[in-house]
Amino acid sequence: MNALIKSATIVDSKSDFHNETVDILIEKGRIAKISKRISNPNNYREIKLDNLHVSQGWFDSSVSFGEPGYEERETIENGLKTAAQSGFTSVALNANSNPVIDSYADITFVKSKAQSKATSLYPIGALTKSSNGKDLAELFDMKNAGAVAFYDYQKPISNPNLMKIALQYASNFGGLVCSFPQESKISGKGVVNENINSTRLGLKGNPALAEELQIARDLFLLEYTEGKLHIPTISTAKSVELIRAAKQKKLDVSCSVAIHNLVLTDDSLEGFDTRYKVLPPLRTQNDCDALIEGLKDGTIDMVTTDHNPIDIEDKKVEFDFAKYGTIGLESAFGALQTVFTTKKTIGLLTQGKERFGVKESIIKEGEAADLCLLNPNVNYQFDKSDITSRSKNSAFLGMELNGKTYGIIANNKIVLK
Template sequence: MNILIKSATILDSKSEFHNTTQDILVENGVISSIENQIKNPGNYQEISFENLHISQGWFDSSVCFGEPGFEERETIKNGLKTAAASGFTTVAMNANSNPVIQSNSDITFVNTKALNNPVTLLPVGALTIGSKGEDLAELYDMNSAGAVAFYDYKKPISNPNLMKIALQYASNFDGLVCSFPQENKISGNGVVNEHINSTKLGLKGIPALAEELQVARDLFLLEYTGGKLHIPTISTLKSVELIREAKKKHLDVTCSVAIHNLYFTDAVLSDFNTHYKVLPPLRTQNDVDALVEAVKDGTIDMVTSDHNPIDIEHKKIEFDYAAYGTIGLESAFGALQTIFTTTQTIEILTKGKSRFGLESTPIKIGNKVNLTLFNPDAKFTFTNKHIISKSKNAIFENESLKGCVYGIIANNQMTLNSL
């Protein structure tokens, strides 16, 4: 692939060209020249957009595509197309398919489905057989096939001894164990955050305590085992404080937060719109403020879209019975830009790669090209026309967002959006 990118502002703190506007020549998929002005050396395709900015390719640590088994929600092929159009060059795909991804052959199937795509798919294997929380899955075999982590998506491990054994066993091959932060005996039949709004609406609440007890338990287990733990999608102020203290002890722990938990509070639930039914639930303004601050100071290691397509039959029903989840890839950049500066947003979108075994790819001469192209200043209202996913359960529908994605260049391929 030979292309010439014209007048692009580079946002990459690991590049000597950070915060400068340059022409970039790509030859055979490798950056061969970065200069103020480059003359087209041949009939190379020229890339030029209004207010063009580029960064290292973006990474999302938690997406769901449904396949195999839930293709009506999403397929791997269309999921990767959605990721590319949304600016992501790498995504970690959860194991919540039917059957769940829990063996060497399952990981191989997923990797085969994702071959020859501009977006790199990193498969996450189930932590337990059938994601039932009873017996460990074939962790080592999945790791050998390319699994980057082990996680029963949105299903907490209730047995602390099983979590202890998982951390100990996975440490033999530097495996990353993920633990969903919820104590089910405390959350019970709750469907939203337990607070004033849940009482007003007559909906059963999930106390912040349900999350914080699980986080505290897992951190104690981590300290005991010396393993490697990732806590996905925390949502409360106290969880932030617990993880901050654990990091001061130099425990090997990372965590993430979903973008919607940084943006919305439970105040939006007044009309019982099931788009807002997510897990963990939307919390209070105090929680949101603490989460945003934790992203800024590095306590929270990565921000995820937590993209989870749900078909209409499981969303457009009574709130109590609707499935949890929202799509989020398409709105990720625009939503983050309403909370953080562009520089902060790009740092967020390019963090977390090393935790999942992925090397950083700075914008430097001689490096393989792995870029996201975007305009940070475009403002728009997110509507159905912006959705590429097969499912349309978008929590950010009708929200005013900032920033559009032009496309990606990665794996010696290019995907550009028709704007």
């Protein structure tokens, strides 16, 4: 694949060309030359786009596509196309499927479905067999097949001894164990944040305490085992404090926050719209502020879309019976830019790669082209025409966003909208 990108402003603090507007020549999938002006004698494909900015390719540590088993929600092929058009050159795929991805063969299957795509797929294997929380899955075998972490998607491990054993066992081969932060006996049948809004709307509350208790437990287990832990999608101010203290003790812990938990609060629930039924639930503005501060000071390691396509039959029902989840790939950049600067937003979208075994890409000559193409200065109302996913369950529909992506150049391929 050969191409010439014209008049692109590079946004990459690790590049010698950061903040410069340049041409980028790509030959056979690698960056051959970066200069103020490059001619095109070989008649390569020229890419000229309005207010074009270029950054490292983005990474998402938590996406679900449905396949195998829930192809009506999303397929791996269309999911990777959506990720590519949204600026992501690598994604970590949750074991949120039927059957659950919990064996060497399952990891091999999803990797084969993603071969030759512009966006690279990094499978996350289930932590327990069938994600039932009872017996550990074949962690070492899945690691050898290419699994980058182990996680029962949005299913807490209630047995502390099982979590202890998982951390001990995985530490033998550097495996990353993920633990969903929710104490199920405390959360009970809660469907939204326990707060004045849950009382006013008559919806059962899921208290912040449920998340914080589980995190506190897991951090004690982590200290005991000296393992390697990732806590996905934290959502409360106290959770940030707990993880900040753990990092000060030099524990090997990382965490992420879902973009919708940064931008939206439980005030959105006013109309009982199930697009806002997510897990963990939308919390308060105080929680959002603490999460944003946690990102700024490095306590929170990465953001994620927690992209989770749900078909209309499971969303267009009463709030109590609707499935949890929102899609988030298409809206990620525009939503983050309602909170952060362009430089900070792009920095957040490229963080977390090393934790999940993804090679970092720097924009410099000789490196493989792993690029996101974007326009950071477009204000628009996000609607269904902006959605490539099969499922349309976006919590950001109708919201004013800032910034759009054009697509990516990665894995010797170009994907543009």
